[in-house]
Amino acid sequence: MGVVDPDEVTRYISSLPESNKRKELLKLFIELPYQRVNDSPTLKHYTEWEEYDRLSLSLRAQGERIRPILPLLKPADKYVIIVDNEVIEGNLDLSSEPYNSVISPSSEKLVALTLATAGKLKVTRGGKYFIYHVSTSPLLFSPLNVEVEAGKGEKIELFYMNRVEAGMGSLVLGARGAEGSSVKVRLVNLGNSSHFYLFSRMEIQGELELDVFSSGTRLGHAEIKVDLGEGARSSFKARAFGVRDNKIDLKVDVNHVGPYSSSQGLLKAVAADEAYTSIRGVASISSSAPDSSTSIIGRSLLISRGAKAVVTPMLEVKTGKIREARHSASASKVSEDSVFYLQSRGVDRKTAEGLIIRGFLLEEGDPSEVLQVVEESLTKLGYTKVEPSV
């Protein structure tokens, strides 16, 4: 079976409401392969699925637990804090329904498992939402199912933060945005050489703003699929910061289904130590989406000798009537020219590199948790922060 302990998960599901439906989902999980089609002729899979498969996790916290780091601020009125599969605080309720109306359970193997075992959060009204999803117990599988439905003209802001101190976190996120709606999603995953899995599908008729940040996972796979309807617009930023033995595979696919839709995306990765980062995505303009435009930029920075990076932005244009379709990709170390520029202004090499890496990785509006993790990791790598002098 892999990922979860077979007996344990069967027992757990039986104890949950809707256990028959969940059993069907578990069956689907067992039947489905991790991946049907190879990713490339040279590298079979960009995610090392075997790593998940070797796990045998349980659904109830046991053993030594790490004290959870709770957020100082709850950046929204409606929030929920889940620690080790238990809601410990908040004003959002988990329902027991096992499905997600936007995502088919057969989309991926781990989607089926997550839906089989997770509680569901439903967000249907405009407003700001905050989900804090923590796992602290080793060998714990911590799943969550979230469904977002933004009606006409409605504005929803969702901030999902996942901290996996130990074990494995898993999120299935479905979102629908009607005409004139605005959906803003920020997904942050901070691990501690732990495991993380994310699968998301978003059907957008209005506007979408997406920000994904992933760091610290021994194996992290995050896949987001966006469908854009007529006149829909999306912009995304997806970042991966790999340290130590991290392996992070970040994939954002944008599928233009309706005419006059537009999308732009920025994928960035920094790989340090022995880390492996993969940033990829397919921008697809279907024949039903004339006059659309898409642009994806992928940038990878390798900052240590043992670092590895994969950048694969792809384009599928199925109509000749397009406004624009382009992508670019690069993978390199810190630019010598930029370092020289700073050195000639009296900054030493290490500091200069640190400045460039921070400038590359961080974005305006990053939450303090992200800043903190990035600073800690960079300091460990010898890139101490320089406070601006007056």
Next chain:
Amino acid sequence: MEEQQIGLDLQEIISASIEAKNNRISFDEFHERVVRAGLRRSVIEEISKVKSEPEWMTKLRLRGLELFEKIPTPNWLPDAIGNLNVSEMSLYVKPSLDTKASWDEIPPEIKRYYEELGVPKSEREVLGGLVAQFESEPIYQNVKKELAKKGVIMLSMESAVQKYPDLVREYYMKIFPPSDHKFAALHAALSSGGVFVYVPKNVRIQTPVEGFFVIGTPQEAQFEHTLLIADEGSYIHFIEGCSAPQLTKDSFHDGMVELYAKSNARIKFTTIQNWSKNVINFNNKRAWADQGATVEWVEGSLGARISVVYPTTILRGRGATSTSLVVTMATAEGDWKDSGSKMIHAAPDTRSKVINKNIGFNGGVNVYRGVIRVNKGAVNARAYVKCDSLMLDDKTKAFTYPHNQVFEQDADVAHEAHTLRMNEDQLFYLRTRGIGDKEATSMLVLGFIDDIMRELPFEYATMLNKVIKLEIEKLGAVA
């Protein structure tokens, strides 16, 4: 020599391969269908016997057959291949005349055919040597005296196997092993014809050398094999021209090109493929570049219905460089041009550059599949890829699948791709200067592929120019 013919139902073999995609049919069923189609051990042994091949070659063919059955079908292969009308083919046809040494001795009807393609003229005027292929077996071999004096070996693959068995054995299918994929294995099993070239140390051949391939009779399969070895410090520019008359049946082509540039050698390999629309071209191209060596691929994939060609260079020695310039044109409904270059950086200070230009109209499909891989230890590797697709009407499709895999920090890989349609402003500019729509379009299309045109020998650039203009003529209203 007596005429020999071995029948093989290639249609069945191909459709069984397509159906075997994603393990939809079992190994046993696949084996049974392939055997029923005529592809079996005894047939392969017979081919090898007819060609009086050494034992290692027979073994390699049998290994190819074994692997062809074992290896799964690549999942990216377009299903359309399975629906083509490739009927019963005579795999191996021995022409009814022996190999002639001079052009004058060739029968007039075959000569006329070659002349229409412009072979002898260009051969006399610019090209250093020529091995033409007609109905699988070379009928014409002529290496200019001065080349022979320099010790250059250039002859048909069949003769090379007889005359230089050890030299051929050392390199044959070493660069592109039959285990690589299903159709490489099929090629190993059925390989027939092709050219063998060996350029000795420090010999630089100033004039381009041409091997002109012709698919002659209908229902004729071509599994030709080109093996080119440039020894240390040598230089050769090899031109592979492929053209076929309109055939009544679809024709399948599964050729292979292996290039080996030893240290400081330089190989330029130019292919202009303008086959008729019912040819399926599956060509396996791979090169090795040793220390300081250069491999340049220039590829014009203009004809054929379905074309699957990925020029690949493995940069194995320090300071090796490789470039790949590819133009593909998909000009009709059902056209599928799968191209893309692969550059494997396996040594320090290696450089590669890939420029891919796709032109599509009338519902044609262009696909770019590329890989840039920088292995651990390939410090200071540099790679640059640019792939652009130009779409001239609404029905056309273009896919771009680049893979950039960097396993060494000290590397610089850059990739950019742009899918665009005809620029209205530029068209308008030309129109206001009194230039008609079609002429303006072909001017802009030629401008689009200018980077590659510049790399072609003059007469090939002229030919490409003509072909593109003719194709644009077919185009309806400009998008």
